[in-house]
Amino acid sequence: MMKKNILLFKPIGLIKTPFKTREGMPIQPTGAKGIKGEVEIYPEFADGLKDLDGFSHIILIYHFHLSDGFKLQVKPFMDDKIHGVFSTRAPKRPNSIGFSVVKLNKMVDNILYIENIDVIDGTPLLDIKPFIPEVDGPKTEKLGWLEGKSDKMGHKQSDKRFEK
Amino acid sequence: MMKKNILLFKPIGLIKTPFKTREGMPIQPTGAKGIKGEVEIYPEFADGLKDLDGFSHIILIYHFHLSDGFKLQVKPFMDDKIHGVFSTRAPKRPNSIGFSVVKLNKMVDNILYIENIDVIDGTPLLDIKPFIPEVDGPKTEKLGWLEGKSDKMGHKQSDKRFEK
Numbered sequence: 542m543m544k545k546n547i548l549l550f551k552p553i554g555l556i557k558t559p560f561k562t563r564e565g566m567p568i569q570p571t572g573a574k575g576i577k578g579e580v581e582i583y584p585e586f587a588d589g590l591k592d593l594d595g596f597s598h599i600i601l602i603y604h605f606h607l608s609d610g611f612k613l614q615v616k617p618f619m620d621d622k623i624h625g626v627f628s629t630r631a632p633k634r635p636n637s638i639g640f641s642v643v644k645l646n647k648m649v650d651n652i653l654y655i656e657n658i659d660v661i662d663g664t665p666l667l668d669i670k671p672f673i674p675e676v677d678g679p680k681t682e683k684l685g686w687l688e689g690k691s692d693k694m695g696h697k698q699s700d701k702r703f704e705k
Numbered sequence: 706m707m708k709k710n711i712l713l714f715k716p717i718g719l720i721k722t723p724f725k726t727r728e729g730m731p732i733q734p735t736g737a738k739g740i741k742g743e744v745e746i747y748p749e750f751a752d753g754l755k756d757l758d759g760f761s762h763i764i765l766i767y768h769f770h771l772s773d774g775f776k777l778q779v780k781p782f783m784d785d786k787i788h789g790v791f792s793t794r795a796p797k798r799p800n801s802i803g804f805s806v807v808k809l810n811k812m813v814d815n816i817l818y819i820e821n822i823d824v825i826d827g828t829p830l831l832d833i834k835p836f837i838p839e840v841d842g843p844k845t846e847k848l849g850w851l852e853g854k855s856d857k858m859g860h861k862q863s864d865k866r867f868e869k
Contacts, residue, residue, distance in 0.1 A: 595852075625752060627754055667800045679806055683759060
């Protein structure tokens with residue numbers, strides 16, 4: 542039965558950042574403005590990087606590897622109310638998949654030099670895609686519970702809320 | 706060894722669209738402008754949807770379930786040159802994970818009524834996140850091999866190139 546299907550994925554590389562613990566980490570890339578990191582792609586996947594350095598921004602899809610289990614309703618860093626996990630970016634999700642758009646400054650062989658990165662050091666990478674504003678950056682009309690809060694995300698930092 | 710770690714994910718729902726075969730499918734959400742679909746979240750995850758309907762746009766992360774195996778270099782629909790798979794949105798990727806930003810028109814219980822959807826009917830859903838323009842929609846400077854092509858994506862349709 543499709544619903545019960547288990548899908549298997551394997552990291553294609555690692556994300557290296559200055560954030561060694563979750564405390565004090567930016568909670569979103571806006572809070573990570575200027576923070577530099579590196580993505581190391583495992584050599585067996587390096588051929589897949591051809592022409593990626595033509596793009597100024599890339600999408601990283603990764604595994605929230607420190608998240609154990611999940612909660613369907615959470616109180617996010619940005620609010621004091623309970624919300625469904627799918628209306629938040631909290632890491633304890635049924636599938637602990639994370640997503641960030643970062644700036645790509647340089648690519649040397651299988652190493653990507655990135656900026657505006659908000660994940661913990663050693664995060665396993667699952668996929669990279671070019672960021673294409675025409676398809677990936679629509680104009681929004683409603684921002685739900687984040688209305689009036691999202692521009693302040695740069696000032697919020699993570700705490701131990703989502704520790705194991 | 707982290708590098709060899711196998712990650713297990715399980716669909717949280719299904720994406721229903723008018724696209725029953727890959728031929729004639731839009732290749733990106735711009736080509737799917739106005740196309741309506743539904744996301745059915747499995748009842749056991751429905752509590753995670755609370756307050757999602759406050760957002761006009763959501764991120765869908767899903768499994769390219771018809772893609773079997775992968776190629777590190779591909780000739781994408783939009784170009785006649787070979788590119789690394791990570792600089793394209795082609796479905797045959799080392800981890801066959803897809804990503805689309807869609808409009809959320811309505812939510813009724815565990816059904817999301819969405820618009821601008823570009824995936825095949827029956828696509829297994831892995832995660833939903835709110836789309837937050839401040840963090841997810843940066844201004845780009847370079848669009849690589851897609852420069853001058855990305856606004857034409859609405860006119861391109863899929864063919865059998867990435868069939869099994």
